[in-house]
Amino acid sequence: MRYRNGKTSFLPSQCAVALLASALVIPAVAQQTSSDSQSTPAASASQPSSTPPAAPAATTPTDKEGFWGHVNPFARKKWVKKRLDPLNDRLTELDQVNAKNAADIKDVDARAQAGIQKAQSTADAANQTATAANTQAQNAGNVAQGASGHVDKLNTTVSGLDQYHQISDLDVPFRNGSSILSKDAKGQLDTMAASLAGHQGYIVEIEARAPGAGAVGIQNSQRLAESVQRYLVTEHQIPVYRMHFVALGNAPIQTADADPNSKPERVRKSTVHIRLMENSLAAQDSSSPHGGGI
Numbered sequence: 232m233r234y235r236n237g238k239t240s241f242l243p244s245q246c247a248v249a250l251l252a253s254a255l256v257i258p259a260v261a262q263q264t265s266s267d268s269q270s271t272p273a274a275s276a277s278q279p280s281s282t283p284p285a286a287p288a289a290t291t292p293t294d295k296e297g298f299w300g301h302v303n304p305f306a307r308k309k310w311v312k313k314r315l316d317p318l319n320d321r322l323t324e325l326d327q328v329n330a331k332n333a334a335d336i337k338d339v340d341a342r343a344q345a346g347i348q349k350a351q352s353t354a355d356a357a358n359q360t361a362t363a364a365n366t367q368a369q370n371a372g373n374v375a376q377g378a379s380g381h382v383d384k385l386n387t388t389v390s391g392l393d394q395y396h397q398i399s400d401l402d403v404p405f406r407n408g409s410s411i412l413s414k415d416a417k418g419q420l421d422t423m424a425a426s427l428a429g430h431q432g433y434i435v436e437i438e439a440r441a442p443g444a445g446a447v448g449i450q451n452s453q454r455l456a457e458s459v460q461r462y463l464v465t466e467h468q469i470p471v472y473r474m475h476f477v478a479l480g481n482a483p484i485q486t487a488d489a490d491p492n493s494k495p496e497r498v499r500k501s502t503v504h505i506r507l508m509e510n511s512l513a514a515q516d517s518s519s520p521h522g523g524g525i
Contacts, residue, residue, distance in 0.1 A: 395434065395508040399423075403459060405501040407442060410454040412462060420459065423507065424467035432510040435469065437476035440484065441501045448480030451501065459503050 401423065403416045412420070427433060437459055441451035456476035463469045481498040 394512070395510050398433070398507045398509045400504065400506045403503040403505065405441075405455055405503070407501050408451075409501075410451075410458045412458060417462065420462055421467070423505070424463055424469060427467075427469065427507075432512070433473065434508045434510075435463070435474045436506040436508060437474060438479055438504045438506075439476060439502075440479050440482065440498045440504075442481055442498055444481060446480075448498075449478050452480050453478035455501055455503050459505070 401419055403419055404413070405411075405416070406413075437456050439452035439456035439459075441448050441455060443451055456478055460471070460474050460476055463474065464471060484496045484498065
């Protein structure tokens, strides 16, 4: 008897044993009944009316006698065993097949689970790689954006290196024929130089003019420009590379607000015109200089 799927089931071997037992019991019972029915009339005929004779002892067939009093071949254990052994062998074979199928199913399930876990691990690794690649791409984009901003700033810096605009200007007068600075002229230069202290990104343009035609006027105007430059270097330590002068002689003065069709003004006295120019890029970290009289 086995239990399968929660129900009780009998094996074929057990069913065969039960059938054989029934076959042995039924003939024995039938023979016993027949013997009893035959002995009863015989006893009635021979028994006197006065004293009933003793009933003969009933004969009980042995376990090896069949329905007809002969040896019952079905009662032999060897014969039963011979018939049951093939069935038991077949059942054993079926049990082994079932066990093998169960083991195969378990092995397939284990391999499937291992494959699923491996695929999941591969997917997780690929996801992590994609996330890392995305992070690197974002970092590269940020670096590229920063580099682009730096390049734009550098281009602006390069473009503004030679860009100067005028901050102020002044005129320093001289007596005709003299290159000596007067007290008023020195005062104007002192005020302008004081405004340049601690500042960067500026240059001083000096234009000198003097009456006189040809080389005479040029030489006189050059002496005036050198006098102004010398004073700023010696008295206020303004670097020479920040000052640029030109001797124009008696070249006419063309003012910015003058009518282009008008005749330029003729030079009648010695004078030095100074322009203070500033590079806005170089002077970003400092305030703009402002000279006196500007």
